Amino acid sequence: MTALFISDLHLDDSRPHITSLFEHYLAGDEVRQADALYILGDLVEAWVGDDDDAKLPNRIARATTAVRDAGVPVYFIVGNRDFLLGETYAKRAGMTLIEDGAVHDLYGTPTLLMHGDVLCTDDVAYQQLRRQLRSPEWKAQVLAMPLEARRTLAAKARAESRSYTSGADETLMDVNADAVAQAMHNAGVTHLIHGHTHRPAIHHFQLDGQTAERIVLGDWYEQGSVLRVGPEGSQLRTISD
Ligand code: LP5
Numbered sequence: 001m002t003a004l005f006i007s008d009l010h011l012d013d014s015r016p017h018i019t020s021l022f023e024h025y026l027a028g029d030e031v032r033q034a035d036a037l038y039i040l041g042d043l044v045e046a047w048v049g050d051d052d053d054a055k056l057p058n059r060i061a062r063a064t065t066a067v068r069d070a071g072v073p074v075y076f077i078v079g080n081r082d083f084l085l086g087e088t089y090a091k092r093a094g095m096t097l098i099e100d101g102a103v104h105d106l107y108g109t110p111t112l113l114m115h116g117d118v119l120c121t122d123d124v125a126y127q128q129l130r131r132q133l134r135s136p137e138w139k140a141q142v143l144a145m146p147l148e149a150r151r152t153l154a155a156k157a158r159a160e161s162r163s164y165t166s167g168a169d170e171t172l173m174d175v176n177a178d179a180v181a182q183a184m185h186n187a188g189v190t191h192l193i194h195g196h197t198h199r200p201a202i203h204h205f206q207l208d209g210q211t212a213e214r215i216v217l218g219d220w221y222e223q224g225s226v227l228r229v230g231p232e233g234s235q236l237r238t239i240s241d
Contacts, residue, residue, distance in 0.1 A: 041079020
């Protein structure tokens with residue numbers, strides 16, 4: 001009995017070995033024998049819309065659909081790179097979209113599931129940008145643009161973000177402890193799993209007089225990062241081909 005968690009794969013044509021590692025992992029016994037596979041955002045480097053006719057979205061959909069067809073549900077929370085991924089693609093890829101902040105029961109433990117960007121409240125510039133990009137009006141306006149224009153815009157946004165993050169204070173880009181405590185308190189949980197910060201770790205701390213746990217998933221830039229959760233506990237590890 002195992003639920004598997006991955007995030008921050010940032011799949012992109014510039015890192016073909018990571019796409020192959022993803023496909024290989026999803027085709028393997030660990031995934032095919034799991035109770036569920038959760039993808040907590042940033043599956044791709046930049047998602048420009050469900051109508052993207054590039055090869056990568058098709059490869060991903062083939063891999064995830066095969067998991068679903070093997071009887072393993074695939075749950076997906078959008079991240080800051082793929083917040084434009086919608087129901088059309090999710091259906092095609094055999095994935096079930098769930099809310100950022102959903103609580104799922106994992107072997108008797110209610111667990112809060114997030115991408116994690118919303119917890120980085122010290123990063124005021126990012127939170128302002130996030131509010132703008134997640135508004136239904138902005139999304140509708142952008143999705144009405146021609147595909148090629150969206151690709152150009154995404155590339156510009158990536159370049160600007162790279163420039164911003166390379167100069168930003170490291171602590172600014174981590175989660176804020178009060179925001180974590182508030183989110184967990186509001187959800188009524190003592191367990192949280194998220195990605196986004198690329199700082200894989202299992203943190204234990206006190207919350208409302210109880211021991212709480214926050215698990216941070218790792219990114220897939222150089223190798224894979226996988227969290228296994230079962231009735232006996234959690235194991236966070238890296239994988240490679
Ligand atoms: O992503 P990462 O790790 O580099 O940094 C994030 C925050 N940045 C972002 C911006 C995204 O990277 C932009 C790419 C989105 C691609 C998909 C959208 C496609 C839509 C376009 C199709 C039409 O999320 C960064 C945080 C960091 O995490 C850590 O938490 O610090 O925040 C910033 O970079 C804040 C800056 O103020 C952002 C300034 C540049 C963004 C300009 C966006 C203009 C809008 C264009 C459309 C996306």
